[in-house]
Amino acid sequence: MTEAVLHALLFGLGLTYTLPASRETGLPFAVAAAYPVGLLLWVVAMLASLVAPVSLFPAALTVGLALLAGVGLARTLSTLRQTRGGALGRLAAGCAGFLLAAILFSELNLAVLTVDSFTYIGAGRSLATFADPSALAGVLTNVGVFQVLVQSASIPIGVPYLHAASPLLAVSGIACFVVLGRRGRLALGDAPDPGRGPWRETAIVVLAAVAMASPYFMVAQALYVHTNYAAAIYLLLACATFWLAEVEDRDAWLPFAFAFLVAFSLQRLELPVYGALFAAIACAETSRQSRWLRWGPWLFALVIVPWYAYLSTLSSEETRLLAWDRALFVMTGVAALPVVAHLVRSGVARHLRPWLAPCAVGLPLAAVVASVAFVPERMEKTFSGLVSHFIHPAWGVTWLAILLLGIATLRARPIPLGRLFSHGGAASLCLIALTGAARAGGYHGGLTDSGNRMLTHLVPVAFFFFAVSLGRARAGHEPSSR
Amino acid sequence: MRAWWFPAALCVVILANGLLAFRYVRELGPMATYRITARSDDSLAAAVPARPAAFGTMIRQLLAIQSSLGGAVLMVPTDLSLNATSLQLFARLEIQQERRAPIDPGVADELEAESDPAHLLLAGRRLYVARDLRPPWTAPLHLIEAHGSPRLFVVSGARLDRLGGSVR
Numbered sequence: 001m002t003e004a005v006l007h008a009l010l011f012g013l014g015l016t017y018t019l020p021a022s023r024e025t026g027l028p029f030a031v032a033a034a035y036p037v038g039l040l041l042w043v044v045a046m047l048a049s050l051v052a053p054v055s056l057f058p059a060a061l062t063v064g065l066a067l068l069a070g071v072g073l074a075r076t077l078s079t080l081r082q083t084r085g086g087a088l089g090r091l092a093a094g095c096a097g098f099l100l101a102a103i104l105f106s107e108l109n110l111a112v113l114t115v116d117s118f119t120y121i122g123a124g125r126s127l128a129t130f131a132d133p134s135a136l137a138g139v140l141t142n143v144g145v146f147q148v149l150v151q152s153a154s155i156p157i158g159v160p161y162l163h164a165a166s167p168l169l170a171v172s173g174i175a176c177f178v179v180l181g182r183r184g185r186l187a188l189g190d191a192p193d194p195g196r197g198p199w200r201e202t203a204i205v206v207l208a209a210v211a212m213a214s215p216y217f218m219v220a221q222a223l224y225v226h227t228n229y230a231a232a233i234y235l236l237l238a239c240a241t242f243w244l245a246e247v248e249d250r251d252a253w254l255p256f257a258f259a260f261l262v263a264f265s266l267q268r269l270e271l272p273v274y275g276a277l278f279a280a281i282a283c284a285e286t287s288r289q290s291r292w293l294r295w296g297p298w299l300f301a302l303v304i305v306p307w308y309a310y311l312s313t314l315s316s317e318e319t320r321l322l323a324w325d326r327a328l329f330v331m332t333g334v335a336a337l338p339v340v341a342h343l344v345r346s347g348v349a350r351h352l353r354p355w356l357a358p359c360a361v362g363l364p365l366a367a368v369v370a371s372v373a374f375v376p377e378r379m380e381k382t383f384s385g386l387v388s389h390f391i392h393p394a395w396g397v398t399w400l401a402i403l404l405l406g407i408a409t410l411r412a413r414p415i416p417l418g419r420l421f422s423h424g425g426a427a428s429l430c431l432i433a434l435t436g437a438a439r440a441g442g443y444h445g446g447l448t449d450s451g452n453r454m455l456t457h458l459v460p461v462a463f464f465f466f467a468v469s470l471g472r473a474r475a476g477h478e479p480s481s482r
Numbered sequence: 483m484r485a486w487w488f489p490a491a492l493c494v495v496i497l498a499n500g501l502l503a504f505r506y507v508r509e510l511g512p513m514a515t516y517r518i519t520a521r522s523d524d525s526l527a528a529a530v531p532a533r534p535a536a537f538g539t540m541i542r543q544l545l546a547i548q549s550s551l552g553g554a555v556l557m558v559p560t561d562l563s564l565n566a567t568s569l570q571l572f573a574r575l576e577i578q579q580e581r582r583a584p585i586d587p588g589v590a591d592e593l594e595a596e597s598d599p600a601h602l603l604l605a606g607r608r609l610y611v612a613r614d615l616r617p618p619w620t621a622p623l624h625l626i627e628a629h630g631s632p633r634l635f636v637v638s639g640a641r642l643d644r645l646g647g648s649v650r
Contacts, residue, residue, distance in 0.1 A: 203489065204488065204489050204492070207489055207492040207493065207496070208492055210492075210496050211492045211495040211496050211499070214495070214496050214499035214500060214503070215499045215502075215503065216499070216502070216503035216506050216507065219503070393502060393505070393506045394503075394506055396495075396498055396499035396500075396502040396503060397495055397498040397499060397502065398495070398499065401491070401495045404491075405491065408488075466488075470485070470488040471485050471486075471487070471488030471489060472485070
């Protein structure tokens, strides 16, 4: 029950940030996204307080959380004053639904743990106890920090580890899939006939969400104390909110998009590069002129680059993954994002804007081809590992479905900002292959292999793309060419 | 005019994934084979982190779980050699755990065949150090699946090695 209280508090913390925006983004999104936002705020508070001197740690964390909650609460109270009774009732129902899920998953320990899980749990508990990241150099330069900091919350509430965090994030992610997908389909002009509810659009998006979550490996990972399902959910949220800003012509989605992109990038050490690619495609492809598109990439870089600069100072002989040269590569990629975004949007490279998305796929693809030439043995192992991942029985027919539905989208009416999904997904596949090439043994093809888990990141994004692209009315509103 | 093929295709995907998941779990066993039972929670809570090594915390937690499960085998796949301090630490922790259950000889045989382990006698119990098990990491996990035992826990020997001299 103690864990349920913690999750309810994180949900409440997130709600204080999602609710003030709900006049534009809607109450269902405010409730569905509250927990992912709350988790991110906890992680940001922990990360910021760890930078403070060790002796100030608990106080710095408390002050940080109080500030975050205070700022959110002030805006929420003013929103609530203007909210009508019916909306308050729906809000209360949404909160009650989350609370029930929190109690259910806290009481039923369904957690799946492997060796990696113990790394996150042990490091998180150690950080929350001693607030000394330098003592954990060997861990922090080998795994992403997000799940470590999530598990650090087990110390203040006195439980061994958080077993409900993963399933609650999964449930919130699926709820967001439905809410955002339904809004997207309606915004694309698939409005229901007068007098009939938008039941068909809702049904299609629900079916797509269930299809996304139905493979055995997705179910197992929803319970797994690990990074990949969380990364998949945050990438979905980032892409979907970027996309909705475009199709709904609403800036209110953009701060969420960049926040979710930060959460995605902190899940694993290599993910900031993926995040920067998605952000670059979004900034280049969107037709919007918003201050968030100017400042968002800078904020993203301002969180990621200093953290990686700090991690590079921790690099030692214990470091297997993030040696200083790789840290430098990630920092360069992320720092280049705001510069590239500025140049292609308003600078001297405006005419290159339509080419950025193809380049985002072309450059990693060229690197894959070069790797085949220079490290053929590794690439052979990587490719054979990836092929065995795609046909692994734990995925069911997911990858066959993604292939066939992906082909179907080529014949469907294009959606605005569609390249964010298609080119972002293709670029990610190339980067996953490159990540395998960077490992001495490539991918080994097992169920819990890193390559197999990383493929998870693409599944919700792909099904969301299909949910908003396919099965739409053949006549009616035509979106803009972008 | 609306296309009905898409919702129909999604229904097929859901049905196929459900059936294949059922078949997968029945034939190969669920991933929850690796689940820690609820009984281990108290032991985990009791494991107090020891400054400065989180790895020490982890090892202690794993040993506490072992203890709560009635004396399981701790298998250490390692790509590095264990130094004397690590082994002393390990022996000390082992002594504290009051082992009860015997080691499954089947697991030992298979480990030997799989990875040429060095067997060390520690506090009256054998510790299996399976060297050069990585990659693939899945080898010990397959062993767990083969024996259907949730009592095996795997720790990276590289991590254990870093314990040397750093855990009090």
